[in-house]
Amino acid sequence: MSASELLPKSDDQIWKIYHTTEHVEHAQYWQARIADLTVQSQLIEVEKINNKFLKFNPDLALMVDEDGLWLTANGMKMQPAWQDEVPRLKRANPKNELIARACQIKPQLNPTIKIIDATAGLGHDSLLMASLGAEVILLERHPILFALLESAKKQAETHDYLVNISQRITVIHQDSAQYLTEIAQDQADVIYLDPMFPARDHNQKSEKKQAQVKKQMQLLHLLLPEDGEMDLGDALLNLAKAKVKRVIVKRPKHAAFLDGQTPDHQWQGDAIRFDAYFQN
Ligand SMILES: C[S@@+](CC[C@H](N)C(=O)[O-])C[C@H]1O[C@@H](n2cnc3c(N)ncnc32)[C@H](O)[C@@H]1O
Numbered sequence: 001m002s003a004s005e006l007l008p009k010s011d012d013q014i015w016k017i018y019h020t021t022e023h024v025e026h027a028q029y030w031q032a033r034i035a036d037l038t039v040q041s042q043l044i045e046v047e048k049i050n051n052k053f054l055k056f057n058p059d060l061a062l063m064v065d066e067d068g069l070w071l072t073a074n075g076m077k078m079q080p081a082w083q084d085e086v087p088r089l090k091r092a093n094p095k096n097e098l099i100a101r102a103c104q105i106k107p108q109l110n111p112t113i114k115i116i117d118a119t120a121g122l123g124h125d126s127l128l129m130a131s132l133g134a135e136v137i138l139l140e141r142h143p144i145l146f147a148l149l150e151s152a153k154k155q156a157e158t159h160d161y162l163v164n165i166s167q168r169i170t171v172i173h174q175d176s177a178q179y180l181t182e183i184a185q186d187q188a189d190v191i192y193l194d195p196m197f198p199a200r201d202h203n204q205k206s207e208k209k210q211a212q213v214k215k216q217m218q219l220l221h222l223l224l225p226e227d228g229e230m231d232l233g234d235a236l237l238n239l240a241k242a243k244v245k246r247v248i249v250k251r252p253k254h255a256a257f258l259d260g261q262t263p264d265h266q267w268q269g270d271a272i273r274f275d276a277y278f279q280n
Contacts, residue, residue: 015041015144016061018049018072027064030147034062037143037173051075060222062144069151071144071219078219080122080152086161089131097132098267099125102248102274103190105132112168114188116244118176118236119195122216123149123169125250129192130168137188138169139176144223146173180239191240193258194250195233196224234259237277247277 015034019027024045031041041062046053049063055075063070063077070077094100094107105113112135117126120138122145130136140146149171156162156169172179180191224230237259240247249258253273257263263275 016044017041018044018046018063023064030064030069034147039143068155069148073219073222076215078216079148082127082152082156083159085127094132098269098274100132102267105134107133115190115192116188117192119193131165135168138171139174139179141175176236180243185243188244190246191244192248193236196230197252197255241277241279245279249275
């Protein structure tokens with residue numbers, strides 16, 4: 001089945017939210033929450049949600065269990081899974097993380113550095129930046145991705161290691177182009193952009209991590225537009241440059257510059273790089 005056959009296309013399309021009896025209240029919560037975001041859904045109570053169930057219900061849908069909200073399709077399920085990032089967060093150190101150097105995140109900085117992540121996605125970069133000490137506002141325009149992020153934040157609030165980090169994270173459902181147009185100048189220290197890029201390269205990940213990323217990406221691509229119609233985020237660069245002194249853009253290592261604009265500085269990693277644009 002192709003991605004476009006699975007994807008609920010029009011606004012009046014109804015998302016299924018699968019749940020078991022014990023999670024009916026959570027499912028009702030998420031139904032009401034996505035209704036606020038103008039997404040219609042229907043609750044479907046089932047006896048058991050396991051691999052077999054997901055395999056026999058391959059359409060793109062949502063699912064609620066004790067771990068929060070999930071996106072499901074083609075026998076797979078996916079969520080931002082911030083708890084799985086904990087080992088990575090524990091290893092991270094502001095001195096050797098390129099993202100920390102690019103965004104100038106330093107430990108015990110007072111006042112805390114404020115970052116707007118204008119292309120939140122699964123929120124993994126923001127989670128890392130928050131764990132290194134930054135205060136991060138995540139903007140995500142896709143309602144389902146936003147709901148998944150909100151669920152990830154809720155889960156983080158009850159997680160021993162993530163609870164403090166989650167307090168430095170705010171998630172907002174809005175198009176960044178609108179948000180960046182409306183905010184006052186210097187409301188943040190840094191604006192961070194990681195727009196979609198066709199055929200992203202994840203070769204730098206370990207095998208286990210790669211499998212997980214692959215699953216997350218496969219399901220993510222069912223939600224987001226196909227390569228040809230993808231919004232590559234070029235317009236966000238000038239909007240961001242007009243509002244803060246430091247804009248950082250994450251790119252695959254050999255990708256063209258965002259909006260064709262040559263950066264003022266670069267930090268190169270094995271598979272990705274960070275391009276910096278400074279305004280005086
Ligand atoms: C490549 S993903 C970002 C991945 C993210 N850095 C992470 O660590 O998970 C890009 C995301 O930006 C979102 N996005 C793109 N343009 C946007 C815009 N103008 N406003 C809000 N979100 C946007 C897309 O919906 C997508 O979820």
